[in-house]
Amino acid sequence: MTWTLPNILTVFRLFAAPGVALAFALLARPYADWLGLILFVTAAVTDWFDGYLARKWQQESLFGAMLDPIADKAMVVIALFIVVGYAGMPLLLVLPAALILFREVFVSGLREFLGDTAGLLKVTRLAKWKTTVQMVAIAVLFVQGVFEHYVGMQSQGMDAAMLNDVLSGRVADDGGLIWKYKAMLATWYGGSALLWLAAVLTLVTGADYFAKALPYLREEKP
Incomplete structure (x- = not known):
């Protein structure tokens, strides 16, 4: 695996997913909310940039292709768990989640x-x-x-x-x-x-x- 910038961004997004959960486990609110929001938005932005840069710089790799959907799913699943849980498990969010x-x-x-x-x-x-x-x-x-x-x-x-x-x-x-x-x-x-x-x-x-x-x-x- 070559440590290109697109691959580094993908790995960051993968580790940002459990980072959101750790923010709420270790910090009091609203610091947890702010850190979780920053981590999630930053990871979401890298989801576009890593693919764009990989194509533009011709740095597409099997490692990136394998890890990219895993990082996306990890971020969505963990973030959904956090927002639905801290909202009190309302049916309005539980069903779509x-x-x-x-x-x-x-x-x-x-x-x-x-x-x-x-x-x-x-x-x-x-x-x-x-x-x-x-x-x-x-x-x-x-x-x-x-x-x-x-x-x-x-x-x-x-x-x-x-x-x-x-x-x-x-x-x-x-x-x-x-x-x-x-x-x-x-x-x-x-x-x-x-x-x-x-x-x-x-x-x-x-x-x-x-x-x-x-x-x-x-x-x-x-």
Whole structure:
């Protein structure tokens, strides 16, 4: 394996995945949220740069081709685990996350079963869009966690009536609680909607891969 810049970026993305989990295991919030967000966004950006640079500099390698989808899946799976868990396992996130994880396991199993013929399951343009939407959705949900923490900290000690007075404008909002609360809601619903869109794209691309593999899964007639 040659340590080209594209391969280094891919390896970084692979190790950034467990780094996100370690951030939440070792740091208090909101530091964990910020570090997790930075690691995830940086890794998502390298997902585009490593492939682009490898093609531009003619540094494509078997190592990079093997590790790139593994790094992508590791980042998505671990980040989903974090955002869904810290959100309290709401059904709005659990269902699309489960669909995404099911598809990843299913397609990986198909590729393993097909062996030498797994090349027919090449990554399609729609699958690349699926990955992009997943990355954006998860990043938005990380941002939601940041706003949720600051809203919780700033409203600590307020009862429901006082909080409602501040949010409705009847009491002066000296700390900017209103815009943080609105940003928290916007990123929650926006991130959830994007995650559902990613789940739909996930099912469509998974069905496409299964249709391509189906001729190789039929039992031979005697």
